[in-house]
Structures are given as structure tokens and as C-alpha cells.
Amino acid sequence: MTQLSDGPAPVYRDDVGEIGRKVDGLVAAADAAHGRLPQSVLAAADQLSGRAVERLRLSGEHTIVALAGATGSGKSSLFNALTDLDLAGVGLRRPTTSWALACAWGPDGAQGLLEWMGIPPRHQVSRMSMLDRSSEDTKLDGLVLLDLPDHDSTEVSHHVEMDRLVQYADLIVWVLDPQKYADAAIHDRYLRPMASYNDVSLVVLNQIDRIPYEQRGRAVEDVRRIVAAGGMTDVPVIGVSATRGDGVDDLRRELATRIRARASAKDRLGADIRAAAEQIAAVGGRSNVPGVTEADRDELDRALFDAVGGGQLASAVGASSRRRAVRLTGWPLTRWIGGLRKDPLSELGLEVDERELERSSLPDSIRPQRSAVETSVRVFVEKASVGLERPWRDAVRVASDAAAEGSQVADAVEGAVASTRIDLRGAAWLHLLNALQWLLLATTAGGLGLWLLGLLGMGIPDGPDVSGFGPADGHPLSLVLGVAALVASGVIALGTRLASRFVARSQAARVERELRTAIGQVSAELVVSPVEAELQAYERYRAGVVAALG
Known part of the structure; x- marks a missing residue:
């Protein structure tokens, strides 16, 4: 059970005795039950509490x-x-x-x-x-x-x-x-x-x-x-x-x-208090209830996360990040092949502008399944209401109905999704490798070009002097540079293809974490807090009834 909030101030000091504590319990129970139990049930307790205080004040x-x-x-x-x-x-x-x-x-x-x-x-x-x-x-x-x-x-x-x-x-x-x-x-x-x-x-x-x-x-x-x-x-x-x-x-x-x-006054007050408490308990009950557990909160958050397709979105962001990482670090002349495959985000109806990746977010077109959201809230409320009598079950339901049936939860979850960053720019090292790949491409082209030029120069009289680059020399430097740059580019492309998996997982985990955090805040504010407030009121009521009954 959650931490109890403060109830009404005690009517009696602790040294007044048992009858004072019973009156305090009845007052606390009636105060917590107002608005939840019928006023006709609470009328006797309301009248009695004032009469009891005045009776003992005047004369014991x-x-x-x-x-x-x-x-x-x-x-x-x-x-x-x-x-x-x-x-x-x-x-x-x-x-x-x-x-x-x-x-x-x-x-x-x-x-x-x-x-x-x-x-x-x-x-x-x-x-x-x-x-x-x-x-x-x-x-x-x-x-x-x-x-x-x-x-x-x-x-x-x-x-x-x-x-x-x-x-x-x-x-x-x-x-x-x-x-x-x-x-x-x-x-x-x-x-x-x-x-x-x-x-x-x-x-x-x-x-x-x-x-x-x-x-x-x-x-x-x-x-x-x-x-x-x-x-x-x-x-x-x-x-x-x-x-x-x-x-x-x-x-x-x-x-x-x-x-x-000298006990008749206290006996009569005790009997009145007991009768009033029994009348209240007959309608509102006095069972100890489990309330809201951490597992119940987690299950609600998971249900809302699933209702908005959070796992699918996180996976799509991860796959899109991997695709972009491969395109940034692959061999520049073959990157266009990867572009032929459709971006995973676009398959979800998300169009991400490559020029605005640093401020991309999930667009307003994403809509949670509202029926799934309402079902999740209803299941949570039913679990929170286990053991409660009808008036308190209704109070818990009403506390959550405004948010669930009024679409506040669905709207708030939608807003949480829309505010989650995609940020497909990737890590800085990906951009460095991209620049390095273009440098290696230039080196490959230059080295092989000089080597070919050397070959051509050997068969042309009075051709250009390409000594040190042609195949007649023992160490064709241009060929070595060109081949080395080509091999290095391939190694980088292969290595970053493997590394992109970790990039994708990191991005997917970040998006999922932010989504869960945002959805958790929504559920806590609009569902869990109102329900827990009613359960706290019930616990004050129950404790008061138990005290009044002695």
C-alpha cells in the first residue's frame, strides 16, 4: 500500500483515552468517505462526532x-x-x-x-x-x-x-x-x-x-x-x-x-461510535486491500508502450540508424545500392528529411490505438480495486475515467511519442570515417591513375617521365598506394558494417528508453496518481473504521 497522506487533525489529545481515539477514528473515516459513500450513511457519524466532542468537553x-x-x-x-x-x-x-x-x-x-x-x-x-x-x-x-x-x-x-x-x-x-x-x-x-x-x-x-x-x-x-x-x-x-x-x-x-x-457516558458514546462505524462499514467495507503494486504500474506502462507500437518504433529507428551508418561508411561508389532499399521508418509512414536529421522527431501522424489504451487503463483499475466494496470501486473508476474515457491518456501518450527524438545523425566517428572513405577513394583513383599513366608512357616515344611509377621499376609506388587505399576502404566498410549493429542497438535502446520514460510519466500523472489518491483515502477510511470499532 502506498504512503498515506495526511488526514484530519485528531479531535482529542493522546492522553484523553480510548473513547477519544475512537471518535478520532470515526471522524477520519467519515472525512475520507465523503463523496464516495452516500451522505445518508455518513450523516450519523457527522452528527455523532460533534456531539461526542461536546459531551465530553462539558462534563465527564x-x-x-x-x-x-x-x-x-x-x-x-x-x-x-x-x-x-x-x-x-x-x-x-x-x-x-x-x-x-x-x-x-x-x-x-x-x-x-x-x-x-x-x-x-x-x-x-x-x-x-x-x-x-x-x-x-x-x-x-x-x-x-x-x-x-x-x-x-x-x-x-x-x-x-x-x-x-x-x-x-x-x-x-x-x-x-x-x-x-x-x-x-x-x-x-x-x-x-x-x-x-x-x-x-x-x-x-x-x-x-x-x-x-x-x-x-x-x-x-x-x-x-x-x-x-x-x-x-x-x-x-x-x-x-x-x-x-x-x-x-x-x-x-x-x-x-x-x-x-462513571462509565455510562463513555459506554454510550462507545456504543454510538460503534453503531455509526458499523453502519459505514456495512456499505464501504473495511477489508485490507493490496492496492497498487510496482508490478501493476510496470504492466500498465508496458501495455501503453505496446499500444503505441513502441517496440516497433524503436526497432525501426535502430534499423534506420544502421542503414544510415552503412551508407556513411561504405565504399562511396556502391553506396547508392543501399539507397535502393526503403528506409524502415518510411515503412511506418515516417518521412525523415535527411537534411534535418538533428532535429527529427516522431511526427503527429503517429496515433496510439485508443481502444488498447482504454483497455490497459481499465485492467489497471480493476486490479487496483480488488477487495474494495462497490462505492470505493466506483470512486477508483471515476478517478481514472476522466483520463481514460476522455482520451486524455491517449492524447498524452501521443504527445509523448511525438516529442521523442529520432536523431539519426550518428556518432562523430561515422562522419570521420565517411571523410576517410572519400580520401581513400581519391587515393585509390590517383594511385591507379598514375600507375596506368606509367604504363601508357612506356610505349610512347618522348612521353612524360613517370620513372618510379611504372611497372618497369621494381616498386610501383602508385599501384601499391592505389591497391592499399582500395583494400583499406573495403576493410573500413566491412568493419563499420559490423559496428553499425551496435550503433543501431544503441539508437533503438535510447528511443525505447525515452519512450518508456515519457509514457511512464503520462501513466503516473493521469492514471496511477488519481487511483492511488483514492486508495489512500480508502486506507484512511479503513483505519478510521477499525479504530472506531475498537
Whole structure:
């Protein structure tokens, strides 16, 4: 996997603890997934991250407990029993709880938390510790108790208010009554969707005094069975009678235990974070993927090189260079024979001007096979997407589609080919040998000419004095020079014909190297980099999800 780029700054310092690191992970996952996963999937994480930060900033010493239940469940009576104050209207005076009521235990009253939750001041009260006559194991210092609107109210605003405040609670006490404890409304709407919140849930069977004493245990077990069937296993179920006080101390004791542990807030946040992370992971996945390997990059570059006929072009340049080397260094009188053969470059449709060899380049007429280019990019993307869920595969594909389907890659490869130098001038020594071949030709012609002139002079009275050059002399210098120059020219031609193979290989290798380099830059910029950027985003997302899930 490639080097990760920087993600969002951590929300918490390292010393805040595990819950802070989970929030950081959720924030990082949501940030990386924006634009790739549906916003509806990320909405819970976005809302939770801000709420979690604010919750721990305001207070980690209070426990928010919400009483939730249906109309007639005795929820408000239970609220009064726990507070020892007649705060919530009951019976005919208040058939439905239209607004949440809040009671805070402790000297500070948790004012900041209540304002943060949007509880109006007229619905707040502080329960001072000095007024608490409870035993030591049922004292509720640090508790913020909420009496929520009825979940089965016909008023839409009541549903909205309850759904809003349930999100803030560190511990939710679901208050059921003997007549409605199996009602599908509360189980389908709230209990089953919150099956993963076992650690921050509590079920109370209120009005237990209406059940014959010998049947109470069986009723509590029946509630426990129904709740467990909905996924909320190991959730405590307590039978109480708010009006008579039966089981109220047991409930107080359970709440006091949660408060003393100071863990409910973090447990609830942890459950929220886990639920949000699981929701994201269900869509985006969290598998570790291989990503883009060096072999994948090399294969893409090779495919693009083949799509433009890079190997054929390099071979043609090498063959053309060899042809030119032979023509430069061969015997001048027979070079025209080599010119009868067609230049390999011209067979590819490339016309190279012999007078402009020093600035020759592959012309614009060269066109890569665009279908082959698109296929190469598609194969690369498919390999890079192995192991990704559909949203991330789509993100990787979209990142490369603009370049592949928009012909940017093909156009850029074409430009890279067109900018590659041919440069058929050859090495300087070839030009020196060319000059030497003409000098040797002149020497051959001069030597043999003088020798022939000497032969002619011997048979002509009073002819020119050619002593030292004619055959009558023991050492016909002109003949020796002419023959030696001719032999030397042949040796040079033969030697350079062999050497031209190395020249051709060098030129072909240079062209291929420059083509591969240019094509590699195109693929890196237009294909590999966008794909790797998406894979880096996925890795930040995956690492965040793993951290959030703990």
C-alpha cells in the first residue's frame, strides 16, 4: 500500500483515552468517505462526532439517564419516585408528557449539559445532595434524570423530541407496563434498532403491583425473554411499583452503581461510535486491500508502450540508424545500392528529411490505438480495486475515467511519442570515417591513375617521365598506394558494417528508453496518481473504521 497522506487533525489529545481515539477514528473515516459513500450513511457519524466532542468537553462526571416509555406506563410517576419530588404531573393532570423534564443531582446542577441538550430552564431542577435521604448505596450524586415525551403520542412533535433526546442519554431506562410490555411499537421502533446498546440500556417493568405476587417473577422473565428475542441480551430487567415503592430502591441501586462507575457516558458514546462505524462499514467495507503494486504500474506502462507500437518504433529507428551508418561508411561508389532499399521508418509512414536529421522527431501522424489504451487503463483499475466494496470501486473508476474515457491518456501518450527524438545523425566517428572513405577513394583513383599513366608512357616515344611509377621499376609506388587505399576502404566498410549493429542497438535502446520514460510519466500523472489518491483515502477510511470499532 502506498504512503498515506495526511488526514484530519485528531479531535482529542493522546492522553484523553480510548473513547477519544475512537471518535478520532470515526471522524477520519467519515472525512475520507465523503463523496464516495452516500451522505445518508455518513450523516450519523457527522452528527455523532460533534456531539461526542461536546459531551465530553462539558462534563465527564455526570450520567444522563433518560426514562422512555409509552403513555400510561407510569414513567412520570417513576420520575417522581426517584427524585422524591412531585415534579412531573401524573394522571388526569398530564395524560402525555409534552416536554422533557430534567432533575440533576449535585451542587452544580449540570447546567451546561442541560443547556446543551436544549432543556428549557423552566423544565430543570437541581436535587441537592443534602436533601437526599437515601442510603449510601442508593445515592445518585452526578445523575441527570430526564423524563422523555411518550413514544406513542399522537403528536409528531413528541416523537421528534424523544428521538432527539434519546441520542444524548448515557443510559436509557425503558419503562414498560404489564398491559403494553409486548407492544410492538416500542420494540420495533426503539428496542430492536438499539440492540447493540446493551451496555447502556435498562428495562423496568413498572406497575408490578397490578400483577399477583406469585406471577411477578414470571412476568419479569417474560419481559426479559421478549427483550432478548429482539437482540437486547443481558439487559437488566427490574420490576418496580412507582406508586407503592416496590423495587424503586433496586432501581436506585442500579443507577448508583452506574454513576459511581462513571462509565455510562463513555459506554454510550462507545456504543454510538460503534453503531455509526458499523453502519459505514456495512456499505464501504473495511477489508485490507493490496492496492497498487510496482508490478501493476510496470504492466500498465508496458501495455501503453505496446499500444503505441513502441517496440516497433524503436526497432525501426535502430534499423534506420544502421542503414544510415552503412551508407556513411561504405565504399562511396556502391553506396547508392543501399539507397535502393526503403528506409524502415518510411515503412511506418515516417518521412525523415535527411537534411534535418538533428532535429527529427516522431511526427503527429503517429496515433496510439485508443481502444488498447482504454483497455490497459481499465485492467489497471480493476486490479487496483480488488477487495474494495462497490462505492470505493466506483470512486477508483471515476478517478481514472476522466483520463481514460476522455482520451486524455491517449492524447498524452501521443504527445509523448511525438516529442521523442529520432536523431539519426550518428556518432562523430561515422562522419570521420565517411571523410576517410572519400580520401581513400581519391587515393585509390590517383594511385591507379598514375600507375596506368606509367604504363601508357612506356610505349610512347618522348612521353612524360613517370620513372618510379611504372611497372618497369621494381616498386610501383602508385599501384601499391592505389591497391592499399582500395583494400583499406573495403576493410573500413566491412568493419563499420559490423559496428553499425551496435550503433543501431544503441539508437533503438535510447528511443525505447525515452519512450518508456515519457509514457511512464503520462501513466503516473493521469492514471496511477488519481487511483492511488483514492486508495489512500480508502486506507484512511479503513483505519478510521477499525479504530472506531475498537
